[in-house]
Amino acid sequence: MKKISWWEPMIGESERALVNDVLASNFINDGKVTTDFENRLADLLECRHVVAVTSGTAALFMSLAVLNIGPGDEVIVPDATFIATVNAVAMSGATPVLADIDPVRLTLSPESVSAAITPKTKAVIPVHVSGRAADMEKITKIAEAHGLHVIEDAAEAFMSKGGGRYLGAFGVTGCFSFSPLKLITTGQGGVVTTNDEAVMNRLRQIKDQGRLGRSTGVDYVIPSIGYNFKLTNLQAAVGMGQLETLDWRMARLRGHYRVYERELDGIEEITLPGFDVENGEVPLWTDVLAERRDELEAYLRDNGIDSRRFWIPIHTQPSYRADGANFPNCTQAMNKALWLPADFDLTEEDVKYVCDTIREYYTKLA
Ligand SMILES: Cc1ncc(COP(=O)(O)O)c(C=O)c1O
Numbered sequence: 165m166k167k168i169s170w171w172e173p174m175i176g177e178s179e180r181a182l183v184n185d186v187l188a189s190n191f192i193n194d195g196k197v198t199t200d201f202e203n204r205l206a207d208l209l210e211c212r213h214v215v216a217v218t219s220g221t222a223a224l225f226m227s228l229a230v231l232n233i234g235p236g237d238e239v240i241v242p243d244a245t246f247i248a249t250v251n252a253v254a255m256s257g258a259t260p261v262l263a264d265i266d267p268v269r270l271t272l273s274p275e276s277v278s279a280a281i282t283p284k285t286k287a288v289i290p291v292h293v294s295g296r297a298a299d300m301e302k303i304t305k306i307a308e309a310h311g312l313h314v315i316e317d318a319a320e321a322f323m324s325k326g327g328g329r330y331l332g333a334f335g336v337t338g339c340f341s342f343s344p345l346k347l348i349t350t351g352q353g354g355v356v357t358t359n360d361e362a363v364m365n366r367l368r369q370i371k372d373q374g375r376l377g378r379s380t381g382v383d384y385v386i387p388s389i390g391y392n393f394k395l396t397n398l399q400a401a402v403g404m405g406q407l408e409t410l411d412w413r414m415a416r417l418r419g420h421y422r423v424y425e426r427e428l429d430g431i432e433e434i435t436l437p438g439f440d441v442e443n444g445e446v447p448l449w450t451d452v453l454a455e456r457r458d459e460l461e462a463y464l465r466d467n468g469i470d471s472r473r474f475w476i477p478i479h480t481q482p483s484y485r486a487d488g489a490n491f492p493n494c495t496q497a498m499n500k501a502l503w504l505p506a507d508f509d510l511t512e513e514d515v516k517y518v519c520d521t522i523r524e525y526y527t528k529l530a
Contacts, residue, residue, distance in 0.1 A: 168514055169507045170470035171449070173344040174413075179405030186397045194372075194394035201400035202355070204407060208323065209330045211338070211357045213364035216395035217371055220319040220341025220354040224252035226393060227315045227337040227356060228287065230366045233258050237286040240312075242272040243477045243494040245291040248341075249317050250478050258286070262479050264491040266299065270437055270451070270501065273493065274302035281306075287313040290335075294503070295448035296439055297326025300334040315339065319354070322347045323414060325444025332357045337367075342399075347413055347448060348406035350399040414446055416508045420515050421447040424504060427519035428452065433526045453500040454522075456529070461502060463525045469518055474501035 186197055194216070202214040217223050233239060235257040241249050243262045253260040263276040272290045288307055290298035300316075307314045318324075318332040319341035325331065332338020342353040358364050366388075369376050374390030406413075418441055428434050433455035439447040449472075454460050457473065464471050477494045479486040505518055 165468040166514070166517060168469040168505045168510065168518060170472055170503065170505050171345050172507050172509065173349050174409070174508050175402070176405060176409060178408045179402045182401035182405045183398055186401045189397075192398050193396055194400075195397045197397035197404065198395050198400040201395075201403050204404065205355055206357075208407075208410075209332060209338075209357055211330070211333055212359045213357065213361065213367075215356045215358075215364060215367040215371060216400060217354050217356060217393040218395060219352050219393075220317075220339055220343065221248040221252050221255075222371075222393040223319075223337075223339035223341070223354045223356045224249060224289070224315065224317060225255045226367055226370045227339055228253065228256040228258065229370050230363050231287060231313050231315075231336065233286045233313075236284065238282060238284040240272075240277055240280045240285060240288040241478070242289075242291050243479050243489075243491040244270060244293065244475065244498055245317065245478065246319070246475060247478065247481060247483075248319070249289055249291055250484055253289070254483075259284075260478075260484065261285070262484070262486060262489065262491065264493045265497065267493040267497060268437060269296055269299070270294075270497055271296060271298035272303065274299050274306055276491075277303060278306055281310050281312070285310065285312055287315055289315045289317050291317040291319075292321035292324060292326070292331050294437075294451045295321045295324040295446045296437060297321070297324065297331055297445060300326055300331075304334055319343075320346070320448050321446070322448075323410070324446040324448070326440075328443070330444075333359070336360065336363060342403060347417070347446065348403060348410065350395065350403040350406070353395050353399050353403065413508060416510075417447050417506060419512070420506055420510055421450050423512055423515040424450045424452075424519065427516055428522065431523055431526060434522065447506075449503040449506045451501055451503050453497060454502050455500065455526075457500045457502050460522065460525055464518070464521060467521045469521060470505060472503040474498050474503070 314335035316335040338357040371393040
């Protein structure tokens with residue numbers, strides 16, 4: 165039977181060679197390669213500053229820390245996201261306040277944001293789910309009207325554009341993840357982007373124990389509280405290698421999406437939230453809303469095809485349980501949402517096979 169994997173990270177010869185160079189240099193900490201990686205990403209994302217960190221979660225936490233958001237403050241997050249978005253808020257000491265999503269785009273609903281604002285609200289974190297832009301125009305307007313900060317969770321949206329700009333450029337900061345399921349990976353890792361120099365300087369302090377600039381010893385005054393969120397030269401070398409195939413990676417994912425869009429057309433039980441590929445949205449993982457989703461997933465598995473069910477709503481997670489909470493769009497969509505295989509290696513024929521299998525499943529049901 166054909167085996168179709170959902171996703172596999174792709175590591176090439178360049179990564180190996182660049183990592184070997186770092187090993188040979190004997191400087192495996194955060195250093196020149198990390199800085200080169202940051203500069204390269206700033207060019208690619210057309211932003212002023214990039215700070216490399218240990219993960220997307222760290223990027224989100226650091227963004228809250230820069231803004232002095234903590235205990236007593238509220239931060240609005242979508243009910244549909246990877247739990248890291250909410251955990252980062254909890255880590256800051258602030259209270260995450262959940263809001264519903266748009267039923268079509270599956271991203272934070274601006275109306276729901278408005279309804280969740282209280283005098284304690286300090287920030288809102290829209291999430292660009294699967295690489296699809298949240299409604300940044302409306303969310304930014306609401307935030308401005310209420311004096312809220314916008315922090316973008318662009319963990320799934322590296323190189324994706326919305327409203328003519330790279331996602332991550334709308335908020336005070338943009339937070340990216342380079343975990344293994346992303347467009348490029350450094351194993352673990354991420355970056356914070358910003359156009360504000362003061363924010364960048366604070367981020368650099370927060371990522372390195374409150375220090376700014378390289379350590380020269382131990383007996384000196386450290387001006388602020390910080391932690392350790394440094395990305396090493398070794399990880400950055402992997403990232404630099406991955407960037408060599410960036411265009412190819414994006415082209416593969418766009419190609420998969422186009423086949424899905426074409427081949428799933430006409431299947432009544434399937435709805436594609438879709439991507440605005442023409443305007444630069446990068447479909448990291450093609451997602452669909454599927455009737456009888458769990459049975460479909462099992463049928464695909466029986467036919468050698470790996471797919472992934474979306475997260476369960478955050479308000480149903482034990483750590484953030486909100487009994488009586490009412491997020492109807494999220495509750496409905498999370499029962500239906502499925503990520504179809506997006507592995508770089510899939511051929512057009514493979515993607516067609518996935519679509520044919522989906523069609524076959526629903527035809528059998530009829
Ligand atoms: C939407 C979202 N937010 C945050 C994260 C956290 O990133 P990381 O795993 O690098 O901490 C991820 C992915 O892992 C994610 O998909």
